[in-house]
Amino acid sequence: MAAEPAYGDVRPTGIDLLAERLADYLTPDQVNLVRRAYYYAEQAHDGQRRRSGEPYVTHPLAVANILADMHMDHQSLMAAMLHDVIEDTGIAKEALAGQFGETVAELVDGVSKLTQMKFETKAEAQAENFQKMTMAMSKDIRVILVKLADRLHNMRTLDAMPPDKSRRIAKETLEIYAPIANRLGMHDFYVEFEDLGFRAMHPMRAERIQRAVKTARGNRREILGKIQESLANCLARDGLDGEVVGREKHLHSIYQKMRGKRKSFNEIMDVYGFRIIVDKVDTCYRVLGAVHNLYKPFPGRFKDYIAIPKANGYQSLHTTLFGMHGVPIEIQIRTREMEEMANNGIAAHGLYKAGGDEPRASHLRARQWVKGILELQQRAGNSLEFIENVKIDLFPDEVYVFTPKGRIMELPKGSTAVDFAYAVHTDVGNSCIACRINRRLAPLSQPLGSGETVEIVTAPGARPNPAWLNFVVTGKARTNIRHALKQQRRSESISLGERLLNKALSGFGTQLSKISPMRILSVLGEYKGVVLEDLLEEIGLGNRMAYVVARRLVSGSEQEEPLEPQASTTPQGPLAIRGTEGLVISYAKCCTPIPGDPIVGHLSAGKGMVIHLENCRNIAEFRHNSEKCIVLNWAKDVTGEFSVELRVQLEHQRGLIAMLANNVTAADANVEKIGMNERDGRVSVVQLVVSVRDRVHLARVIKKLRTLKGVAGITRVRS
Structure with missing residues (x-):
């Protein structure tokens, strides 16, 4: 064989020296299996060379030596010998399974998938590949150990690469592989990854x-x-x-x-x-x-x-x-x-082994971490969100806090009570309303310190607050909050969509409940087989027009002669707003409508319904478009608090802001925001944002403010 002389020095020295080392802790049969894997790899890579000019087989042999330093088992060493065979030589996974068993073939396949990770490509592709790594790790954690050894040898021989490629590999190592080594407690790998990556990224600084x-x-x-x-x-x-x-x-x-x-x-x-x-x-x-x-x-x-x-x-x-x-x-x-x-x-000490007697605490921690990453993957909306959360989770520092029963919880530095609640259980996080830190009530956004005891107060029916996303740190909390908000938004969109569709159908003298299931299925077929709930959600989000869907349900097709609403029937009155619709209905900040004001709803694609004052200038062009604007009124039992901006003109005097705030509070309202512009030496103009229940409540607030000495005028700010 032409390549025989090139391998002449490698075979008696490299594999024989490794076999001598392995004999210290493996059986002779296991050492022979590693030898066989080496010879198989040598034949498969025949004629291939590394960029440095050495025969390619020197690389898998070096990776196996790194694993031997840690006394890894024979299957991991065999996988190290064969880790590039599937990718570089065209030999199928099935052929490896036939030669060396299913376990080794699975390990090699897992490492091959990780080798295909290209972090310099688009973020979406990077995230997708990272998910593959998670799946491979979840099946057998030895996959990542072999991959880390492979990456370590590549980093040690990085000088043979062109500068741009070596910087890309170094960046990928510092961002992903070094933190993973740290997370798995492999300090020697972590330090060497960081130093070799640093030398490649910043050679002059390192020197x-x-x-x-x-x-x-x-x-x-x-x-x-x-x-x-x-x-x-x-x-x-x-x-x-x-x-x-x-x-x-x-x-x-x-x-x-x-x-x-x-x-x-x-x-x-x-x-x-x-x-x-x-x-x-x-x-x-x-x-x-x-x-x-x-x-x-x-x-x-x-x-x-x-x-x-x-x-x-x-x-x-x-x-x-x-x-x-x-x-x-x-x-x-x-x-x-x-x-x-x-x-x-x-x-x-073989903590990675799936079998064995009692799994060690460190092994359980590593498996728990991989399990947590899998949960993130299932809950994440897309792969980009997933990789963002995993990078957060590869944290270098932790805080240790206690549950009221004395159980220790490990959390990333900067974690809050909401992160703690989700770490305890997803349901605890979703129903969290308050917390006690060291038996005292504290804000949910307060960062936790090591040694603190944290107690979560929950309430049935409570929901995650979108504002939590501004301060949570852990990937689990962030992913679960987003997931719960999506579910909440979906159910609210379906409910609003049904109300809008029934209102449109009432103009044709019917209701959704009166339309035959066959007719509904026929119309759903025109929308490429979506289910009824999906269609109602689309209507609620403003992506489809309720009137168009109603006309199809009544006439069967948009292409047919459009039916006009029946004059003889009495259509439903304006849609009633109860104030409890949640995320799918929002109140315009330009005109700040409150219960009692004449209002219209503007259907905005993807956002649902935005409520404006009837005479708001921002919707003047849509005002008479029945497909984009819908007449609304306030339900009698409307609940909630609504923001209103007031402009107060008054004589400048000491303690002005405090007096205004006191009078607003005395009228049973809250001050949300306050700002002051001095118009001249004597008169001040104060912008006041207050939260009220309705127009009657607002009138009481204005009346209370007018009792202040020196008030020249109060105006409600509209668009």
Whole structure:
């Protein structure tokens, strides 16, 4: 075979060295299966070369080596060897399944789908591909572990790529793959992704920081050695067995802190980091006491991630001390098991395995996260909304709050009580009306802090408020609020559409309930088979004209001679507005109609009905168009509060705003907005937006305002 000499060096060294390493933790049969997968991949990629000029098979071998460092199982290693076979060689998934089993074929297929992700394309395509990744992860989380190893080797060999392509791959890595590695607790992957991505995106900045770090470490070697020695001596005096190691800050972390926290390089490097690795949890707390006796701790800088682990399973004690000469020292104390978990996350100790005895807490967290992403996907209106929410969910920081029963909830930084309510259960979020933080009533929009106890007050029949979308942080809350509002809007649109259609049909002397089902089905067929509810929703949203649909229902087709309304029948009176129609009816801000005003409804496509005053100038051109405007009146039992703008002219005097607000409140109304323009030295003009129930209530408010001394005139502002 012509390519044999090119592979001559790879076969005896690469796969044999890997097989020796795998023999430490896999059975001989499993090692042979990995070997077989390698030879299959070598043959499939025969003649293919990487951009660097090496035989292509060196790449899958390198990916398998990365997974071997984490002691991944033989099926993951086989999938690593074969991960490009389906995409690059034309070999079908079925052929792989026949050779290596269904599980390995599924893993390879999942990784192949992720390889097709093209993040430089349109946002819609990016989002669709991200959904494929979610589906692949949900079936077997090892898919993402193989993909992360594949991406890591590609990032290590990025220099062979053209600059524009390497920047695109680096951007994709920093935005998607690094946060996923962090979310799965794989710190080693996360740090290397960030540093390699940073070097590719900003080579000059990375080089300058690298040089500065090298110089700083050389200058600080002596003080580092002294601190390390004093910590080791402190442990020895107390008879504690622990290993003290210096902790290096990685380049991207330094750069982010310099940018985000506006700190100089020297300020960041003046903090010394150490990690103390011990044998068991009990020793962690004893070491903490010892180091607190050695150096004074910074108040408020102690964090116990052992008792309350981070969302990605990370566990450690964090404390900051005043060291020699007041130098800040950051210390992390953890067990060896926690150290491996911190570095390898979900890949540590085979936590990724679907079977096994008892699933570990970290494994459950990772699966819970993937399950949460799947829920977002099902609820999201479209793929763009989905990816927006997932990116929010790949958060680096968390707050930990408690339910009234003491259960710990992990939420992103900046989360509110509404985010908490949806994290507890979707129904709790949908019916939330108020909250208590540490047993005190608090605004729903108040950001939560770690350690707070949050209690949600619910009410049957309550609905999500559209204003919540302005302050919620989590993807789950945002997606569920939008979903509930869409459902609410649909039901309200159907109800309004039915009322509008019945009003139009009354002109022809009939009602929807009197029209035969066969006739309705016939007309629905003309609308490409939509169901009746969809048609009523379209009418309610203003996308179809009720009169046109009524004429079709009565005559059967728009092409037939149009029927005129029957003169002998008495049509229904104007449509009554009750004030409880919800999202599908809105009140025009130009003329602010209130109960008692003569009104008309303007049907606006996609928005439903907008209510205007009868003489509003903004609808003058539609006023006599029966298809776009409909005569309305107010129901006798109309409810709700309506905004009205008043212009008050009065003599300028001390405490003017307070007097106006007091008089409005005395008339049982609320001030929504207030503003003042001074017309001259003596007379002020105040713009006042108040909420009232109807015209009678407004008259009472105006009457109360007229009792104020110096009021020259009050005018209601209209368009």
